[in-house]
């Protein structure tokens with residue numbers, strides 16, 4: 001088999017666009033999922049028994065579903081119930097609904113490491129549950145939180161490729177299109193695989209840097 | 225009495241499952257009064273403070289702070305309904321609490337711990353909060369530790385920061401739950417000194433403590449608890465010299481060996497209870 005890299009060159013802008021969409025989906029999906037995860041954690045820690053129950057049931061359902069099935073449910077079944085939704089929105093919604101419980105679990109685990117007395121002290125000072133979460137719990141658990149969140153984020157980044165099945169124009173979708181034009185699957189997929197690998201490695205390095213930054217108050221002790 | 229007590233609990237009952245940990249406790253503390261709560265381990269002292277502050281609302285009973293019932297609010301039409309969470313937080317801000325384990329926030333400096341409530345709850349400007357925070361730290365003798373993180377402070381210093389943190393919110397009542405029990409013996413004095421200064425300035429305080437000497441010196445009144453009930457509630461001088469209850473006397477007999485400045489309390493006349501005539 002002869003390898004023909006030159007045939008790829010005209011299609012690089014297509015791949016670049018696909019890559020940009022993948023990056024946007026990753027960060028958009030992660031941001032939404034994180035937001036929802038925080039909501040889930042607050043709901044279980046400050047909400048009533050009915051709310052807690054709903055969160056638990058929802059979490060159980062998600063943990064038992066492949067993401068592809070959730071995606072199909074949202075993209076093909078919701079419209080039949082009268083909820084029309086675009087493919088990008090369906091993609092982001094899927095990533096959000098699917099990854100929020102995992103993130104919530106990571107957050108809950110990290111928060112559990114904070115002694116309950118710190119929350120008592122915060123309540124006595126008058127902080128509300130959101131302030132307690134953001135001002136007291138999150139800052140001191142970020143160091144514990146970043147490693148599991150990095151794993152989840154990378155999982156989410158990889159799963160954006162699944163959105164190609166509903167024609168979201170992300171990197172995997174763009175790759176399939178280019179292959180169908182150039183008939184050079186080896187070259188295109190090898191290039192794209194390298195691209196995914198590079199991007200995910202960069203993400204991991206970035207998160208590790210971040211981890212170093214947020215745990216500085218522990219290491220440096222007294223120096224402000 | 226014309227003015228309502230600074231804080232009053234009526235019929236406070238706390239059940240955890242089948243266990244009744246607090247059993248119909250009545251307690252009232254006047255403005256400027258210092259009350260020490262004594263009692264054996266497990267008698268419900270911490271639970272009482274947590275109920276009074278509504279950190280864990282009691283299963284039954286009511287707490288009034290300056291005449292206003294915690295956890296309830298009166299509507300304009302005069303009906304009383306359960307208070308919103310925000311309303312309860314506001315009511316609770318009239319109470320300050322100091323914990324056995326300090327419970328400082330480790331990611332904030334001493335000053336950050338003290339100013340957190342001023343900035344986040346009271347909405348004060350950072351510069352104002354800083355000025356007040358430094359004042360509070362100076363009041364507990366820690367002005368020079370403003371920028372230190374809790375991990376770099378001794379236990380005694382941490383507890384003094386925690387007192388400054390509570391004081392910064394200008395509470396009407398301070399609750400202390402064994403503030404010196406987690407400290408090395410040589411660090412107890414500096415914390416008690418701060419509390420004695422507060423008592424001398426007639427800060428309203430309820431102090432759960434095993435420091436009999438502190439109680440004897442600083443308290444106006446002693447509340448002695450056992451088995452989830454108040455066994456005796458008496459002026460401090462009378463409690464330590466002539467306790468009215470056999471159980472108080474026994475407790476004092478057991479614990480006063482640690483404090484030699486007090487003469488031994490008189491045993492109450494319990495002629496009907498001669499089965500207790502061992503010990504002494």
Ligand SMILES: Nc1ncnc2c1ncn2[C@@H]1O[C@H](COP(=O)(O)OP(=O)(O)OP(=O)(O)O)[C@@H](O)[C@H]1O
Nearest residue numbers: 240243245263264265266267268269270271272402
């Ligand atoms: N959250 C809880 N769930 C179940 N039981 C509890 C709970 N909190 C306290 N108790 C029980 O209530 C009783 C009284 O506890 P409390 O902490 O109020 O005692 P204490 O007088 O403060 O004791 P100590 O001097 O050891 O601090 C104990 O038997 C304890 O086991």
Ligand SMILES: [Mg+2]
Nearest residue numbers: 269270271402
């Ligand atoms: Mg206790």
